[in-house]
Amino acid sequence: MARRTSNDPQAIANVLRLIPAKWLVGMLVAAVLYFFLQPKLNAWFGWNLPSIAAMAGNETPAKPASTKPAQPELASTKATEPKPAQPKAASTKPSGEPTKSTASSKTQQQDDLKYRILKPLGRDRYESPAGLIYAPGSEEGHRLSHIxxxxxxxxxxxxxxxxxxxxxxxxxxxxxxxxxxxxxxxxxxxxxxxxxxxxxxxxxxxxxxxxxxxxxxxxxxxxxxxxxxxxxxxxxxxxxxxx
Amino acid sequence: MAKPFLIFVKQCPVCGDGLCRVRVCHDLQRGRLTGCILCDECETVWTDPTLKQKFLRGKVEGTPCCPDCGQSLWETNSHWADIPEVCLLGWYDSVQIVRKENRDQIV
Known part of the structure; x- marks a missing residue:
């Protein structure tokens, strides 16, 4: 037995004949709006709305933008450990995503912070958000090692x-x-x-x-x-x- | 090298958590051994185990300094005193000596 799918043109035509014209216009306007807003809504809110092409079955849905906050490990270990290679998935990412650069720069800023909060001042000195300085010194060689x-x-x-x-x-x-x-x-x-x-x-x-x-x-x-x-x-x- | 003994005068009266330990500085130029008391927590320096006179001025800023030569007490020519050095300084009766179970904790 042949299975009818939603893509069957004959079935779509039959359905369209039953729907009033003003409804059709409204649905068309909604579809156009969705087409333009979908990538932006995904970018702004981290949603995972499928594109029109994906709904039509021509494209896989976009992967959700990562909502998990970056949790960099200790800088001391980060400096020595190479980052795992991330596979590129260009086809799954919406092109021209506005948050991509912002997110990566935020991650970069957090990567630069030692223990997630200390800002490097150079010469192995670090400043905390409240203004405390952690500098070389003490028997252990650095105040951070000492504490x-x-x-x-x-x-x-x-x-x-x-x-x-x-x-x-x-x-x-x-x-x-x-x-x-x-x-x-x-x-x-x-x-x-x-x-x-x-x-x-x-x-x-x-x-x-x-x-x-x-x-x-x-x-x-x-x-x-x-x-x-x-x-x-x-x-x-x-x-x-x-x- | 780890030492099997911890030699100290008392708990630090300034910070309350550190131990006032005997630190010796070997002035190689003058061939002189100088002893002082150094808190291993807040780095306050006293000139002797009575803890009456602090040494505040050194040649290196931001680090405890030897009362004699003025150099940093964290440099390689300084170290925590061992028992013979404490005897040599005449401070044996002023200190407490604790033998450590875990010798690696004392450096």
Whole structure:
């Protein structure tokens, strides 16, 4: 048995005879509008509207524009790891897509940021959105490496050792948040000057880490909700959660 | 090379998290060994284990400096003191010595 498809001209003609003329004009106008607006709507809103050609079965539907925000990995690893080759699919992309260049430039900007938020200033120096400078220095060679010590416990270390519960990117965001609030003398924050250094303390609503080191172990690693920052001008010397 | 001992005076009174440790600087030009106390967290420098006198001025900006030669205490001619050096400085009675389980944690 022969199967009738929607593309059968005889069937289409029969249907058209049943539809009033003004309806036909309206549908034609709608089709023309759709033809012009479809690529733009896809570009603006990231939709996946098929083109007229695709609906007619002559072309595959366009792939949706990626709505997932770019999540660049740590710059240190990114710099060394080659990006996987992306297969070109020119036929599936609408030509002249206005967001293509914008999206790629945004991704490029995020690629340039270390830990997603630090802007490179040159000579291995980085600036946070709040204006803190992370520069070479400390025993580890760089302030970022130094504060990374507070991302894990050192259970044998004498005394207390504040440990931040999260990754480096989250730690940097928390440091910026604490810095902004402490500079603005927000409620609960403290600041003092100590021979050229400024020491800020800022409380957080939620737990940000725990007390490590031998003292932390003795106290059964209590949770910490405050962050202490030690700065020299805008240069961060160290930062760690405190009780 | 990792050292099996951690030598420190006390927890840092400035930052509250660091340890005030004995740092020695070997001035090769003058053949002199200078000791000082350095917080391994906030990098405050004291001239001796009493922690009464801070050393604030050095030749290298933004880094802790040797109270004698003024050079950075993170340079290769400086290191954390070992027990013989602490004895040589006459500071043995002022420090606490902790033996570490994980020796790699002490550098």
């Amino acid at each position: 990374a010590r507070h991302l894990e416990d050192q259970p044998d270390r004498p005394g207390s050792h504040g440990v931040f519960d999260g990754d480096m990117a989250a730690f940097l965001v928390a440091i910026d948040d604490a810095y902004k609030r402490a500079r603005g003398h927000a409620k609960g924050t403290k600041s003092r000057l100590e021979d050229g250094m400024t020491i800020y303390e800022a409380p957080f609503d939620q737990t940000i880490g725990y007390l490590g080191g031998t003292e932390g172990a003795r106290k059964k690693n209590p949770k910490l909700k405050k962050l202490r920052l030690v700065l020299r001008d805008r240069n961060l010397i160290t930062a760690f959660p405190i009780q």
